[in-house]
Amino acid sequence: MPARPVRRLRRAQLPADTVALARYLIGKTLVRDGPEGRTSARIVETEAYLVGDAACHAFRGPTPRNRSLFLARGHAYVYLIYGVSFMLNVSSETVGIGAGVLLRAAEPLDGLDLMAARRGPTADTARPAELARGPGRLAGAFGIDRTWDGLDLCADGPLWLGGAVAATGPIGASVRIGLTVETERVLRFYERGNPAVSGPKRLRV
DNA sequence: GTATGGATGTTCT
């Protein structure tokens, strides 16, 4: 399977608004290059975490953990949740303002075998759409851990955001998944009907 | 298909 041609997104192309960025990233690609080869996937589900949003990790100001949210938009914010899974976010505002977009699910394009190997024995290799369906799985498929925190996804680095490789389908919206606060805000976005989107069925159509 | 409960480790109060 040859790697598809994908152009890197430049920082200036990213919408300046967090919600706009969350929608914009649907249908775009996430690419990791390395000695083992390329892994890439279409982003199909995101969530926005805003300034003044109690569910945003930056809500109470910068700490050692969340400082990457305060970097210029297009930087990675990675953290461990429930002691189990890493979450990959894209910082979304200007320097000093803490907000971001969580990448919740992606449709694998290149390097499926490598993704499955990174996911380990629990990966459902018979169903490619399951490889990066869910934020923890997405980070797992790309081999993302805290050492990737703070990386510039718009620089000439090993992990980057790329343009769309196909037409983007209709985008749906819902409340965010798994929160105990700010549960009413409609800040989750997804490509309707895509099998790589996570969550219960009613939040995928 | 959905519902439930346990595992897990870091962070901040």
Place this chain on the structure above:
DNA sequence: GAACATCCATACT
């Protein structure tokens, strides 16, 4: 010491 932007196995409809 509680909370936590999840995943997986199991049980059930």
